Amino acid sequence: MSDRVKQGNTSTEDMQKNISASTSEGTVPRAQKGTTKPLNISRRTFAGLTATAALTALSGIALAGCQGTGEKGGSTLRIGVASLSDVDALDPASASTTGGYIFANQVFDTLTAYDTTGVCAPRLAESIVQGAEADTWTVTLKDAKWHNGDLVTADDVVYTVQRWFDEQLPPSESLSYIDAAATTALDEKTVQFTLSQKVVLFPEALTSPLCGIVPQGFDPQAPVGSGPFCYDMVDPGVQMVFTANKDYWGVVPQAGELVITSFTDTNAEASALIAGQIDVAANFDSTLVSLIEGAEGYEIFDYPTSGALTWAMNCFKEPFADPAVRQALRLAVDRQEIVDNVYGGYATIGNDFWSPFDPHYTTSLPQRAYDPEAAKKLLEDAGYDLPVKVDLWGAPNQPTSDRQNEIIVEQAKAAGFEIEFHKVDMATFYGEAYGTYPLSLSYWGYLGIFEQAAMTITKDAPYNSTHWSDSEYDALYQQAIQTAGFNERKALVEKMQAIEYERGSYVVPIFINTLVAHSSKVGGFMPYPNTDGALGYNFNLLTIS
Amino acid sequence: MKNAGYVARQIARRLATGIAMLFVVSIIVFFCTQALPGDIARQVLGQNATPEQLANLRVQLGLDRPILVQYAQWLWGMLQLDPGVSLASRTPVASLIASRLTNSLTIVGIAFVFVVVLGYGLGILACRKPGGIVDTVVSGIDHFILSLPEFVVGIIVITLLAVGALRLFPPASIIDSRYPAWQQPELLVLPVLCLVLVATPHVLESIRTLLREELESPAVVWARLSGIGEGRILMRYALPNILAPSLQVVAASVNFLLGGMVAVETVFAFPGIGSALVSAVSTRDIVTVQAIAMFIAVVMVVALMVADIIGDMSMARVRTKEDGQ
Numbered sequence: 022m023s024d025r026v027k028q029g030n031t032s033t034e035d036m037q038k039n040i041s042a043s044t045s046e047g048t049v050p051r052a053q054k055g056t057t058k059p060l061n062i063s064r065r066t067f068a069g070l071t072a073t074a075a076l077t078a079l080s081g082i083a084l085a086g087c088q089g090t091g092e093k094g095g096s097t098l099r100i101g102v103a104s105l106s107d108v109d110a111l112d113p114a115s116a117s118t119t120g121g122y123i124f125a126n127q128v129f130d131t132l133t134a135y136d137t138t139g140v141c142a143p144r145l146a147e148s149i150v151q152g153a154e155a156d157t158w159t160v161t162l163k164d165a166k167w168h169n170g171d172l173v174t175a176d177d178v179v180y181t182v183q184r185w186f187d188e189q190l191p192p193s194e195s196l197s198y199i200d201a202a203a204t205t206a207l208d209e210k211t212v213q214f215t216l217s218q219k220v221v222l223f224p225e226a227l228t229s230p231l232c233g234i235v236p237q238g239f240d241p242q243a244p245v246g247s248g249p250f251c252y253d254m255v256d257p258g259v260q261m262v263f264t265a266n267k268d269y270w271g272v273v274p275q276a277g278e279l280v281i282t283s284f285t286d287t288n289a290e291a292s293a294l295i296a297g298q299i300d301v302a303a304n305f306d307s308t309l310v311s312l313i314e315g316a317e318g319y320e321i322f323d324y325p326t327s328g329a330l331t332w333a334m335n336c337f338k339e340p341f342a343d344p345a346v347r348q349a350l351r352l353a354v355d356r357q358e359i360v361d362n363v364y365g366g367y368a369t370i371g372n373d374f375w376s377p378f379d380p381h382y383t384t385s386l387p388q389r390a391y392d393p394e395a396a397k398k399l400l401e402d403a404g405y406d407l408p409v410k411v412d413l414w415g416a417p418n419q420p421t422s423d424r425q426n427e428i429i430v431e432q433a434k435a436a437g438f439e440i441e442f443h444k445v446d447m448a449t450f451y452g453e454a455y456g457t458y459p460l461s462l463s464y465w466g467y468l469g470i471f472e473q474a475a476m477t478i479t480k481d482a483p484y485n486s487t488h489w490s491d492s493e494y495d496a497l498y499q500q501a502i503q504t505a506g507f508n509e510r511k512a513l514v515e516k517m518q519a520i521e522y523e524r525g526s527y528v529v530p531i532f533i534n535t536l537v538a539h540s541s542k543v544g545g546f547m548p549y550p551n552t553d554g555a556l557g558y559n560f561n562l563l564t565i566s
Numbered sequence: 567m568k569n570a571g572y573v574a575r576q577i578a579r580r581l582a583t584g585i586a587m588l589f590v591v592s593i594i595v596f597f598c599t600q601a602l603p604g605d606i607a608r609q610v611l612g613q614n615a616t617p618e619q620l621a622n623l624r625v626q627l628g629l630d631r632p633i634l635v636q637y638a639q640w641l642w643g644m645l646q647l648d649p650g651v652s653l654a655s656r657t658p659v660a661s662l663i664a665s666r667l668t669n670s671l672t673i674v675g676i677a678f679v680f681v682v683v684l685g686y687g688l689g690i691l692a693c694r695k696p697g698g699i700v701d702t703v704v705s706g707i708d709h710f711i712l713s714l715p716e717f718v719v720g721i722i723v724i725t726l727l728a729v730g731a732l733r734l735f736p737p738a739s740i741i742d743s744r745y746p747a748w749q750q751p752e753l754l755v756l757p758v759l760c761l762v763l764v765a766t767p768h769v770l771e772s773i774r775t776l777l778r779e780e781l782e783s784p785a786v787v788w789a790r791l792s793g794i795g796e797g798r799i800l801m802r803y804a805l806p807n808i809l810a811p812s813l814q815v816v817a818a819s820v821n822f823l824l825g826g827m828v829a830v831e832t833v834f835a836f837p838g839i840g841s842a843l844v845s846a847v848s849t850r851d852i853v854t855v856q857a858i859a860m861f862i863a864v865v866m867v868v869a870l871m872v873a874d875i876i877g878d879m880s881m882a883r884v885r886t887k888e889d890g891q
Binding site: 099106107108117189191194254256257258259260262280282283284285286289290292293295296298299445446447448449450451452453454483 | 602603604605606608609610611616619652654655662665724728729733736737738740741742743744832833834835837841842844845846848849850851854
């Protein structure tokens with residue numbers, strides 16, 4: 022699990038006003054809507070089974086659009102991930118783990134999603150249009166069906182939203198400004214959202230996998246969705262099996278069956294790939310690339326993303342209360358060496374602020390370089406006796422975390438820091454002591470500038486584990502989120518990011534490429550730079566020859 | 567009659583010791599898992615959980631009760647063979663680990679048979695000519711494997727038989743969860759092989775030592791002088807005499823198999839109770855950790871008890887013989 026929080030993001034002016042289907046597909050060809058039904062169970066027959074979805078699933082009877090597990094002819098796509106967990110949720114609104122996100126993205130659709138260029142586009146929505154002000158939004162739905170053959174209606178969307186608030190599920194926290202009671206179905210395909218405040222970036226906020234739309238009367242024990250794959254079987258922490266939804270409104274999966282297998286050891290995952298036991302190794306470790314390059318019939322697919330492993334400097338703890346020390350540590354990090362040695366080149370350097378795929382991202386500030394002498398001078402001028410001792414805490418929240426922590430210990434020596442690295446496991450890292458470490462490595466990203474600010478930077482941000490607070494920054498943030506014009510807002514963001522650059526509390530050294538190793542028989546890979554996971558977990562795009 | 571009483575007393579004593587041992591183990595397992603830093607609520611709800619949500623979940627899971635009350639309720643559940651409900655998936659632990667248990671018992675069971683056969687077979691072969699080629703080779707390999715940690719044995723096996731020049735078996739045991747493990751035999755070969763490699767040397771070493779001592783005993787020397795052939799000496803004199811102590815060794819080998827299981831399952835991504843234990847520790851699903859740890863402890867204690875009781879009974883036989891003289 023990571024400390025990333027999936028929420029909305031930002032986008033360009035016209036996107037906020039009116040996102041229509043014409044922009045929705047990006048470079049992904051939209052398949053013909055399901056014209057064939059491999060297994061026809063009429064609605065009446067289906068109702069005649071009485072059947073709760075649970076009974077249906079248990080009895081092994083295929084749902085309307087789902088390729089039956091016993092059916093032959095469809096191929097199986099086998100994907101290895103690191104790793105599934107016993108806590109993976111089958112309810113999209115409760116997803117908090119890699120497995121939970123994978124499950125949500127196969128079985129359910131969100132109203133909007135980031136596309137292959139990192140821009141927000143409609144998914145289950147045909148369009149999402151702002152009302153007179155940004156406190157009302159009208160969503161028109163695509164012609165989509167649930168896995169049991171029923172139509173996806175506006176009432177289902179209203180049910181989903183009300184369920185978040187009735188059951189106090191996580192989206193009710195992150196989307197607390199939705200007035201659930203006043204959100205209504207205008208007709209079978211149209212929903213009107215009413216918000217308690219203006220939110221110009223509302224479509225982006227709906228991209229989180231937690232916001233997957235569920236049918237009325239949703240049963241998390243036997244989940245039925247509208248997504249590209251139907252739920253077949255989950256063995257917690259071991260395996261997930263899905264069957265293709267042949268009636269999917271979008272790109273219908275070519276494989277009849279999708280099997281996700283968990284690996285706790287990335288070496289085992291690589292071995293399984295080369296031995297032909299899996300077709301795709303998602304979230305591949307860059308140190309194992311040479312293994313794949315030496316094997317015939319296997320390839321690497323990679324693309325840059327906004328995901329980052331960042332060092333958080335705690336302003337409540339010495340020595341980081343002093344901005345001079347924070348700046349010194351930023352100068353003590355050799356970013357290019359991290360890209361080369363920790364990531365084997367599969368990363369891009371960062372400049373101590375987030376969200377490179379956000380259209381507001383500032384490119385005018387000079388790239389910070391490794392300058393241990395300047396760092397040392399900063400420390401000495403501030404009156405410190407060298408070396409300055411620092412305690413660094415880290416957990417394997419990414420395969421590269423330990424190596425990235427080990428390298429800063431070495432790099433910062435030349436700048437007058439003596440860093441002691443305390444390596445702990447994930448549960449310990451995110452336990453009681455989280456937020457009290459003087460220096461720690463956190464995994465963030467896949468968020469827009471405003472979400473990142475709201476989550477980790479502003480004074481009231483719930484995950485502001487550095488306890489940094491800057492009234493000038495907070496004022497700019499408040500002004501920016503209420504500014505309608507893109508250019509005006511971008512100018513404000515430039516000032517915000519300049520403050521982060523000059524006196525912020527995070528070292529954002531690199532942005533990690535998503536790395537996928539796969540058999541040459543598998544194709545259809547697409548970059549999703551603003552979405553977590555291999556190709557944003559859009560496994561329905563993959564083809565097998 | 568006198569000996570029957572002795573055996574009964576010994577068995578009662580062993581049982582009492584076993585129960586006391588399990589009670590101590592239960593205290594260690596329960597309180598050590600409680601002491602792990604970090605907790606399940608954070609793992610279930612993720613980093614975007616508010617303190618109120620975390621507190622609510624802890625109440626729902628009963629983690630807010632006094633620790634001794636939690637221990638008493640847990641122990642009472644264990645005595646009724648109800649290990650409780652998994653904190654992670656909120657389903658009964660028993661049903662959660664049932665298929666994992668079947669998988670683990672499959673590989674451990676198969677490995678056990680091989681360990682016994684190979685342990686006795688190679689032990690006897692090596693003793694036929696002490697210092698000979700067979701003896702030297704067997705003891706060389708034996709000591710080499712004994713010096714390696716289990717996971718290293720796993721990696722060597724994968725390198726030699728799965729990903730190197732010889733790609734005879736799949737390197738990962740991706741068991742299709744919809745079918746029992748024994749229906750997917752090709753995926754069991756390497757984990758079983760590793761378990762056999764890890765546990766056999768312990769049995770083999772003991773059998774060799776026992777046999778060698780026996781073959782140097784006055785009775786065997788006398789038999790040899792009487793012109794009785796080596797084969798007959800082995801089968802008629804030596805083997806029957808080491809049977810009871812060697813069965814103790816065999817029972818103890820269960821412990822090596824269970825210990826090796828945790829490492830081997832992790833290396834091969836094999837879905838058994840060993841890997842379930844590792845993942846339950848990482849998610850702080852302490853109810854599942856406690857259930858699996860106690861299960862392994864019970865099996866180990868029972869195996870040791872059986873070994874001790876076999877020993878007691880053979881002692882009783884010796885006493886009978888002595889009494890009869």
